[in-house]
Amino acid sequence: MSSNTTLKQIADELGLSAMTVSRAINNRSNVGKETRKRVLGAAKRLGYSPNHIARSLVSKKSFSIGVVIPEISHSFFPEVISGIEEVTYGKNYQLLLTQSAEDYEKEIKSIEMLRSKRVDGILVSCAQTTEDFSYYQEVIRSGLPFVFFDRCAEGIGASCVSVNDRQSSRGITQHLIDHGHKKIAHLMGPSKLSIGIERLEGFKEALRGSDLPINPKWIVESGFKEQGGYQAMEQILSLSPEDRPSALVAANDPVAIGAMEALAENGLSIPEDMAIVGFSDDIRSPLLPCPLTTVQQPGYQLGMKAAEKLMNVIDGKNGFIENIEVLTKNIYRASCGC
Amino acid sequence: MSSNTTLKQIADELGLSAMTVSRAINNRSNVGKETRKRVLGAAKRLGYSPNHIARSLVSKKSFSIGVVIPEISHSFFPEVISGIEEVTYGKNYQLLLTQSAEDYEKEIKSIEMLRSKRVDGILVSCAQTTEDFSYYQEVIRSGLPFVFFDRCAEGIGASCVSVNDRQSSRGITQHLIDHGHKKIAHLMGPSKLSIGIERLEGFKEALRGSDLPINPKWIVESGFKEQGGYQAMEQILSLSPEDRPSALVAANDPVAIGAMEALAENGLSIPEDMAIVGFSDDIRSPLLPCPLTTVQQPGYQLGMKAAEKLMNVIDGKNGFIENIEVLTKNIYRASCGC
DNA sequence: ACCATCAGAGTTAATGTTAAAATAGATTTT
DNA sequence: AAAATCTATTTTAACATTAACTCTGATGGT
Helix, strand or coil, rough: CCCCCHHHHHHHHHCCCCHHHHHCCCCCCCCCCCHHHHHHHHHCCCCCCCCCHHHHHHCCCCCEEEEEEEECCCCHHHHHHHHHHHHHHHHCCEEEEEECCCHHHHHHHHHHHHCCCCEEEEECCCCCCCCCHHHHHHHHHHHCCEECCCCCCCCCCCEEEECHHHHHHHHHHHHHHHCCCEEEEEECCCCCCHHHHHHHHHHHHHHHCCCCCCHHHEEEEECCHHHHHHHHHHHHCCCHHHHCCCCEEEEEEHHHHHHHHHHCCCCCCCCCEEEEECCCCCCCCHHCCCCCEEEEEEHHHHHHHHHHHHHHHHHHHCCCCCCCEEEEEEECHHCCCC | CCCCCCCHHHHHHHCCCCHHHHHCCCCCCCCCHHHHHHHHHHHCCCCCCCCHHHHHHHHHHCEEEEEECCCCCCCHHHHHHHHHHHHHHCCCEEEEEEECCCCCCHHHHHHHHHHCEEECCCCCCCCCEEECCCHHHHHHHHHCCEECCCCCCCCCCCEEEEECCCHHHHHHHHHHHHHCCCCCCEEEECCCHHHHHHHHHHHHHHHHCCCCCCCCEEEEEEECCCHHHHHHHHHCCCCHHHCCEEEEEECCCHHHHHHHHHHCCCCCCCCCCEEEEECCCCCCCHHCCCCCEEECCCCHHHHHHHHHHHHHHCCCCCCCEEEECCCEEECCHHCCCC
């Protein structure tokens, strides 16, 4: 931190007390007109910048909020961050952004540091590898405002803002059923995260609703990235042809894209040999060789809702624990057979 | 900020002074073995989290650095942020991320707040609309470590990390010339930013090098977004057919994509009626109806270099002002005629 | 002429932490 | 046995700001 002008320096220069200078600069009452003018002049001349750190120490308010995300360069998260920023900027908060890189250890270390920096609240989207939520619980119990978004841990005392995963998953699966598919697979997300569980449940609900078989061999954990999708698809393709599904619900678009690569390498065509639907409407999805049918998640809106909820918790108004769902929209392209 | 355990509380509980507790927790010398054990135990039990704000006030070091970018959801910037994070995380710094939304006012307000929060340094990529650099100069003069990346203001006393814009622009323009084009247009970036100027200069150098005409009507300012590209293209298409260029160098890929839309709407085909090259290798570029030839910018690497330079300035080692260039790579696809 | 009121200041103390100096007791050196 | 050294600890002050109180002199009403 570079050397900076202080209130005291301005005060000495003008023969005033620090308190009067503070009052003048913060536009409080009980400062003479002429005095205020002199103070503001000196502040400008000396390039005064109020020391927010000292201010925070006194006020116990940092006007920073921590944001923990798994990967910045996954097109969905920048959208969410934009939404968060939109809300927090309006309330004069700034974002301390940390990336977990899908690594639980790094996630914990980041949260610990954010807490140490006395952020006024934290927004977290869990890493793929997160399975132990005890540290979260400790933080939440300490009273630090805490809201999950997109990838949530449920039942540990924090609100969660996500899309209506179960319903959306059921809906997009139903769409494949409507196309006449009876053998449908699911490349599922991490089984410890709500998002993984909910999408799986929605998938199962749709199958059950149409009395279709739920084949455990057709449910493969794939994570959230292209490579996971590729590997999961290979696993499914290793089944004998008559044992193979005819359609596939992927945990998200990157996974679907990975799966498509595996199919292409095996000379199979979409949607004839295998219909595919994704989740998240990646920026690439409409441009793929076979454009991907998917569930559009309003990332920007989700970010806004999460930030609004956190602001409410911080302000102590409507800070109760709740699950907020943002509604998705199906985008029908060619990969489902439409 | 939620109520938190303090050193003093731990000290009182154990009948020690705050200083001893501080030393125990920070693993300093001159603390008895047994005492240290008791302190660490109590700290854990009480859920102690060191108050980084108080620490910063004393040490004049916040271990936060400010990052100001124009748009988070432009695929290039998340890459850069990842690179920055990679470097800063290793040195225990965290990122205060702010988005200017291409708005100069917001940019200034953000920097002012970052300065107030006493970040240890600032990384800035200028907004499109930034034309007045006097506030930057004031900040730089105040001694706050400051590094520009990607979109720089030159000659105002700060280092700049960018790609070799001029050379790259010359190279990709040359490629169009090699394809036999003689009438080449340029949709240029903002004329106040180094990136806009350098790419224009590189473009001109290539034309001059082959004794081709530089037609002012074929140089249109387009900003950095799809819409700007669309509008600029329309302007060029309003020229009489014999007055039109046969090829186009866009300021970046989004601009090229906007231009392609305008061409498609006018029933013109790429690359037959108009060859196009872009800049930045957007994630969409390989997937376009006519895949876009472009210049790949190593965003992650650029972010790393920028962060490393800033760390050096902060540490006072090799903090001299310099322009660092990260090298690009041409990606040849169909849009140039290849 | 007296008291109440009020604007425009100043003073003190507090925020949580750490650097630097001081102290007390034990151990070693001379 | 006195002096020097060392270890474990406490004390004091400082970081920049602000809340809460206090002080001073002017104004105004009776």
